[in-house]
Amino acid sequence: MKGSVLVAIGGNALVLDGEPGSVPRQLERAAQFAEQVADLVADGWRVLVSHGNGPQVGFILRRGELVAPDADHEGLPDLPLWLAVADSQGGIGHILTMALDTALERRGLDQRAVAVLTHSEVDPQDPAFSAxxxxxxxxxxxxxxxxxxxxxxxxxxxxxxxxxxxxxASPPPLRIVEAEQIRVLAPHAVVVAAGGGGIPVARTADGWRGVDAVVDKDRASALLAATAGVDTLVLVTGVDHVYVGWGTPDQRTLDQVDAAELRAHLEAGEFPAGSMGPKVESALQFVQDGGKRAVITSLPRLREALAGQSGTHVMLRQPTASATDLPTVPTPRPEQEI
Structure with a gap:
């Protein structure tokens, strides 16, 4: 067994920006991703999967808005945002587990996929609700x-x-409510969890209640991976590596980097909030919470990245300082998927 890994993909891994939300296309992309995950299981990895839901939760809400004029006549209830997040988590979890089971069976593997309906505790007074x-x-x-x-x-x-x-609103997650149960389940299945960042909930004097928000899936994935004892966190994005000095003569990729150096780059403004910033922050949080390694890379390079042959690898401390210097790659700056 090579260890445990949580692979966090965006909702845009199934629905690309600007394209219709075709269910057949989502099934097709889920099948492609499942083949990669099944390869990791065959390689000896214990795999967990998390996913975004930005496009899908928007589709669910829009359907509700389109039928709103007839809602009273049809007896349709209002659809709060937290319930749309739950709906998207269940639907995407279903799509992914079907694809994963098919890919695992094709390889003759005994592992099966299980989707866990996951809740993220948030602070209802967090400033994010006003911004x-x-x-x-x-x-x-x-x-x-x-x-x-x-x-x-x-x-x-x-x-x-x-x-x-x-x-x-996107408040930071305080904890993943089912983290311990996911930790126990992970050795026995490919666990799909924390979908869409988890269903936002808050604790009250009367118990739990849903909160209208969407939690960032990378932050939730980092928190889940750390609290469930996962060794490696992979944050999938649109490029193979993280870059610094973009568009300057000093532009370079980061191959292996320790947390202190990466945080210095973050604080210097290298990673904008609307681009690579949240992934870098989540990678840093994971290793500072005890994770062994965080990797930021593209989906096609997933297997190579886990073998140490691609991606930006973040650890609390690195054994050498020279590993961060790689050749410049003149490619356009990507937009981060949600």
Whole structure:
């Protein structure tokens, strides 16, 4: 057994920006990802999977908005955001576990996939509720964004020139409620957990209640991986490595980097909040909470990255200082997926 790994993919791994939310396309992409995970299991890894839900939760909410005029007549209940997060977690978990079981069976492996409905505890008084920042749903035009903001009270932001998305509150997770149960289950199955960052909940005098928010899936994944005793956290993004000095003569990739150096780059503004910043912060949090290694890489390089042949590897301390110097790769700056 090589150890345990939690692989965190974005909701955009199944639905690309700007494309319709086709279920057949999501099934196709889930099957491709499942083949990679099954390869890791065959290699001797114990694998957990987490996923984003930005596009999918937006689709669910939009369906509710479209039928709202007939809701009273049809007897349809209101759809709170926390319930849409739960719906998306269940649906994506179903898609991924079906694909994973198929890929595992094809290799003659006894492992099976299990999706755990996962809750993230948040502070209902967190300042994030007064400053929505988490994009959900598909990209929309400026005209549509203005109309939705006026008619439905949306908060919208321009995520790229001419492209807008709705944003909602995204408080940091305080804990993963089912972390201990996931830790116990992980040696016996490929566990899909903390989908969409977990269903946001708060503890009250009367028990638990859902909270209208979307938790960042990378932060939730880092917290789950650390508290469940996972060795390695892989945060999947659109590039093979993290870069510093972007667009300058000093541009370089980071191959192996210790937490202190990476935090210095973060504090120097190398990783914007709307790009690589949340992944870098989550990687740092994981290793500082006791994780052995955090890796940031692209989905096609997943297996290579776990073999140490690709990706940016973050550890609390590195044995050498020279490992961070790799050749410059002149590729465009990517947008981080949600």
């Amino acid at each position: 929505p920042s988490k994009p959900i749903g598909s990209q929309i035009t400026g005209e549509t964004a203005r109309a939705r903001a006026a008619a439905e009270g949306w908060t919208v932001v321009e995520t790229s020139p001419g492209a807008f998305r709705r944003v909602v």
